[in-house]
Amino acid sequence: MEEELIGLEEKELFACCGSTQFAKEMASASPFPCLDGAVSAARHIWFNLVDVNGWLQAFSAHPQIGQSPSSHPKTDPTFAQLKILALPTATAIAYSIILFFIDLCRWSKGEQSTALATATDSTLQELFDWNARYRNKFGFVFLICASGRTSAEILAELKKRYPNRPIVEFEIAAQEQMKITELRLEKLFSAKPKAALTGYK
Amino acid sequence: MEEELIGLEEKELFACCGSTQFAKEMASASPFPCLDGAVSAARHIWFNLVDVNGWLQAFSAHPQIGQSPSSHPKTDPTFAQLKILALPTATAIAYSIILFFIDLCRWSKGEQSTALATATDSTLQELFDWNARYRNKFGFVFLICASGRTSAEILAELKKRYPNRPIVEFEIAAQEQMKITELRLEKLFSAKPKAALTGYK
Numbered sequence: 522m523e524e525e526l527i528g529l530e531e532k533e534l535f536a537c538c539g540s541t542q543f544a545k546e547m548a549s550a551s552p553f554p555c556l557d558g559a560v561s562a563a564r565h566i567w568f569n570l571v572d573v574n575g576w577l578q579a580f581s582a583h584p585q586i587g588q589s590p591s592s593h594p595k596t597d598p599t600f601a602q603l604k605i606l607a608l609p610t611a612t613a614i615a616y617s618i619i620l621f622f623i624d625l626c627r628w629s630k631g632e633q634s635t636a637l638a639t640a641t642d643s644t645l646q647e648l649f650d651w652n653a654r655y656r657n658k659f660g661f662v663f664l665i666c667a668s669g670r671t672s673a674e675i676l677a678e679l680k681k682r683y684p685n686r687p688i689v690e691f692e693i694a695a696q697e698q699m700k701i702t703e704l705r706l707e708k709l710f711s712a713k714p715k716a717a718l719t720g721y722k
Numbered sequence: 723m724e725e726e727l728i729g730l731e732e733k734e735l736f737a738c739c740g741s742t743q744f745a746k747e748m749a750s751a752s753p754f755p756c757l758d759g760a761v762s763a764a765r766h767i768w769f770n771l772v773d774v775n776g777w778l779q780a781f782s783a784h785p786q787i788g789q790s791p792s793s794h795p796k797t798d799p800t801f802a803q804l805k806i807l808a809l810p811t812a813t814a815i816a817y818s819i820i821l822f823f824i825d826l827c828r829w830s831k832g833e834q835s836t837a838l839a840t841a842t843d844s845t846l847q848e849l850f851d852w853n854a855r856y857r858n859k860f861g862f863v864f865l866i867c868a869s870g871r872t873s874a875e876i877l878a879e880l881k882k883r884y885p886n887r888p889i890v891e892f893e894i895a896a897q898e899q900m901k902i903t904e905l906r907l908e909k910l911f912s913a914k915p916k917a918a919l920t921g922y923k
Contacts, residue, residue: 572861572888573774660773687773688896692889 526552527713529559537705538698539582540575543567556710560703567699576695580661644672651679658683659690666700727753728914730760738906739899740783741776744768757911761904768900777896781862845873852880859884860891867901 529551535544546566553559571579655663663679670678682690730752736745747767754760772780856864864880871879883891 568889569887572859573778573892574861576888577774658773660775686770687777688769688889688893691774691892695889 526554527559527710528552529709533709537709538563538567538579538702540567540571540579542571542575543579546570556707559706559710563702563706564699567695567702573691576691576698577661579698580664580694583662583664641672644676648672648676648679651676651683655679655683659687659694661691661694664694664697664701666697666704668704727755728760728911729753730910730914734910738910739764739768739780739903741768741772741780743772743776744780747771757908760907760911764903764907765900768896768903774892777892777899778862780899781865781895784863784865842873845877849873849877849880852877852884856880856884860888860895862892862895865895865898865902867898867905869905 529547531544531548534547534551535541538544543563543566547559547563550562550566551559553562652663663682665675665678667675682693685693730748732745732749735748735752736742739745744764744767748760748764751763751767752760754763853864864883866876866879868876883894886894
């Protein structure tokens, strides 16, 4: 009996979670019979096989909203970040936060606008300030699966997590990254035409 | 009433624990009234203030015994490592392991020779092989406070820790690093002449 399997390529897996090791291991495990199978493999790979350098690599793939638009980034800025750096400061702050939310939410279903629709100028500024503090303390960007959350809820969560020890926050960020990855895998599966293959590889 | 305080400099603190942030924060907290005060400050700084990048920096300051002497190091090798790379393979393996133990133990009191005195050729080879596996899985060198332990005990501990999830092992390695740092602080204090200062800074 033939079973329909969904093949995922390394490049699109890297877009779901920016760790080279994650993308390679997932591509090796591909194709998958269903979304649940892919998510289960992703969780195993992310939490058991990807090392802490891989976690940091994936975190650094997100837009750096904790970074002041006028400061020099530690690594080469992306094209989108370069565009932000050229804007007036206030506009740049708002734009970088919007870019961040779009990045976190762009793969989710119809929930992209919750944080943006609820954001006020003062909330955006406070989010920017707290993100800078967070990045300064922990060494990586604040990560949260923003889908369906208001900007006030995100800000409250950031303040709540800020006092954590670095190792505790590191693991929470990894759990949030996994939620984001799951949403992206779901979106990827829903967009894929099912290819009838002759069996598991 | 005057109290005797011990001042520690950033450079010697960095030799105790190779994290720039740790050395800076400890130097800021210096001088200390006693060893216990310094250890207490060190524990607070290491576990609460130094971020995960700082932990990785400190881990990478130890000799890389998991690395094959014939392979190309990711970062520039130290002078000692260059010397190892130039040796015949078998000698190089033994030498790199000895260098590792010396590094872990060199600050402790009269316990430097336990691991070395108990090491057989086969134990050394197995330690080298398991260290390479460990480093390949976790992305950093196997860390253990080797003071007073035989090489067989160290090997057994390595094998026991190897199945851990990367985040779990990361925290264990940080705890071992702290034990090593404590031994080094103790050695540093015992070698320091007490300077009579007029009070806390």
